[in-house]
Amino acid sequence: MQQKLFSGRAVLEERAAYEVHQIEEAQTSYENVYWFARALIDSEHGSPGSDTTRMLQLSQIIATVLSLPESKFRSSKKVIWSFLQRPHRLGTQIASKIQKLIEYLDPLISTRKDLEVLKFTIDHIIVPTNTLLRQVPTSDREVAEQLIREYLTEEGESGLKDVILMWDRIGQRRCMETERVIVVAGFRILRATLDDLLREGKLTRLDADQTLTAFVQEFERRLVRGVRPRRAGHSLEDVTGVILDHFGITDFTDAPEHIKTVFEVDKVIPLADGWRIGVSCKRTLRERWKQAASLDERRLDDEKIRRTLHVITYTSDLTVPKVEAIGESRGVVYIPDDDQFLRNHRDDPDVSAYVRPMTAFISDLRDAIRLGKATAIPR
Structure with missing residues (x-):
């Protein structure tokens, strides 16, 4: 039985090697369909392929170029490159990226067939994919x-x-x-x-x-x-809002982009005294603790952030230094009640002040909102 399995595997490997060899030997211009599609969408090349209107215009220009005599093929390629460059001011970052795209495409298009394949890629890969992705x-x-x-x-x-x-x-x-x-x-x-x-x-x-x-x-x-x-x-921003709304905490808004980026919160809840609480629900702490570690009291005061509450479901990357970093920046981490990390540090005053059982999240938040002061949330 084992010998038959080895024999079958050998046949498959031999067939795969044969097919690879055949493809390598028989490469045609259509191999570039993939590379053209990738290049036109690549952010390093300015992603012109994501603009469907521009791509349709480019396809029309290529069709015109293909209608010209063979003798004018090389010079007419410049018309295509000029179209790609046209809307971008020389010296800008996007102009530089488009130039990189042209330098990438130019050696791949040495025959009329190559140009036909570029047009085919735009018509049958780029534009339909843009439509489907919507x-x-x-x-x-x-x-x-x-x-x-x-x-x-x-x-x-x-x-x-x-x-x-x-x-x-x-x-x-x-x-x-x-x-x-x-x-x-x-x-x-x-x-x-x-x-x-x-x-x-x-x-x-x-x-x-x-x-x-x-x-x-x-x-x-x-x-x-x-x-x-x-x-x-x-x-995950949506789930935060649904959770708050379900428990009757409706006076929240999406965190402004600068608040979201700096404090890693999805929603902000205003307090009666003019301060705010930031809330997020995520799978893991990820890089959030690094953001917290770089914050100081002044930045928190400037944005009127009294506290940030982070509900996380996976604690595999949770460590004492990370929790302390969050806590020192007015943060509290809520984790599952039965989590081993919570049990291990329940009696550690330096850690337990900043890690709470998840079932306490809503009641803590309600207390803070009702009283309008951070002392409502155990420190």
Whole structure:
């Protein structure tokens, strides 16, 4: 049995090596579909591909260039580069990035076929992907909110830990299911186009395979680098608001961007005496403690921040120095009641002052709001 398994694996490895060799030997201009798509979206190149209108205009310009005689091909490429440079003032950062893009693309386009492939990439990869990405959910709030509210009604404050995890998992799964539908739709549309071109003898099966894989790779890359991180950030800001609202704490606002960046809070709650409390709900402490360690009393006073409350569900990166850094900057960390870190440091006055059980979060916050002073939250 084991010998058969080894034999089967050897056959697979041999087949894979053969296919790799065949592809390397038979490379065509369509290999550049992936590299063109990547270059046009790359932030190091100014991301001109994210502007659908500009890309459609560029496609039209390329079509015009392709209609010119072969003898004018090289000089006409300058028209394309000029279009890419046109809206950007010389000497600016974006102009420099576009110049890098041109320097990258120029050696890849040495024949009319290469230029045709660039146009094909814009028409069938860049523009459709831009359109499809607009249909990808930017927030998972609608997906998760109803279930979360029902759960909090049943469990009360003891359900806070589960709620943050549930929100993350439910929303993420539903959004990724939608992504799957969208990418499959895009794949099917592109495959139908390629099948037509195959029947007409305008490209080979390898050309089609290179194009389809380029589409899927680039679509996933744009999801990973752009859509999902933004959605994750918004998601946890949303759950903070839902939790506060569910427990009747409605006098809160989204933290202004400078407050959010400096103090790592999602919402701010005004107190009766003019001061504010900042609140965040996150998975981990992450780099938040470094931000806190760099704050001083004056900065907190300037922004009228009396206290920051951080609810976190995972404590794997939690350490005493991090907690102390948060505490010294008027912060309190709330972690699950049954967490080992809380049990280990419950009797340590230097740490327990700044780490509280998660079930105390809402009651602490209500006391602070009602009394309008920080002494309502145990120090």
